[in-house]
Amino acid sequence: MADPSGVGFWLLTLGFAVIGGGWLSLRWLKIARRLEDTPTSRIRSAAQGYVELAGRCRAMDGTQNAAPLTQRPCVWWRYRIEQKKGSGGSGRESWTTVSSGHSALPFLLEDGTGECIVQPDGAEILTDESTTWYGATPWPTQAPGQGLLQFQDQSYRYFEERIYEHEQLCLLGQFSSHTATSGSDMQAEVAALLAEWKDDQAALAQRFDADRDGRVSMAEWERAREEARRAVVERQSERPATAALNVLGRPDGGQLFLIASFAEGAIARRYRRRAILAFAGFVAATCALGWLLQGTIR
Helix, strand or coil, X not given: CCCHHHHHHHHHHHHHHHHHHHHHHHHHHHHHHHHHHCCECCHHHCCCEEEEEEEEEEEXXXXXXXXXXXXXXXXXXXXXXXXXXXXXXXXXXXXXXXXXXXXXXXXXXXXXXXXEEECCCCCEEECCCEEEEEECCCCCCCCCCCCCCCCCCCCEEEEEEEECCCCEEEEEEEEEEECCCCHHHHHHHHHHHHHHHHCCHHHHHHHHCCXXXXXXXXXXXXXXXXXXXXXXXXXXXXXXXXXXXXXXXXXXXXXXXXXXXXXXHHHHHHHHHHHHHHHHHHHHXXXXXXXXXXXXXX
């Protein structure tokens, strides 16, 4: 007779596997389709909102970033340190994460038509550059490739991913552009121009005192305000165009925010492979759960 507690454990485990496998296969297939269906925009002409961009990355002027475990210069990094631990008296060993982190420092993306600030915090990031090595201390004291011999203590495992400067990236996220001139700048200029006019009361009255009663009424002052606004708009239109500040960040509404150091087609194929594997796990878990339920009912 089957142990009820063992059957319950496997029912719960397989139930989670069915739900998780089905959900992941649908999610990854949806991501692959979105990558294939979303056209790549150019930074100079990208619409405001959810877009796909591609280009080469570089550090923002005046900033430096280095991966914490290897100290290699890069624009983005993610690391994880794991410790090998035994599981009671069973003799089994497993790796437990004791420290982890990722970079949130913005960097630039360039595609030949313009540049865009990328704020990577909250993104799903796929990299082509990772390093794994082992050591005996909670923080690595030697670089990858140097270190302990096979028979020496290797109770810690170090894992680090990096995106280097000038790598080609594909991104999906929320694109927005901001210019240096804002509504508050406009109001400040209008107020400064009105103050300048008020310094010469005679000229102000001559220009805006329509009923010639020697003073500027509220209605006449409102007309002066409108004239000042028009003058400021004309001034701004004559100035050299101010370059827009483009930013790509996490979208609202739970849409995918993706940064990948692969070409678009390669990313879509990778997610399709993941979806197939997840679906295979879903089918296997469903069959095993059905078999287990049949045996339990008997």
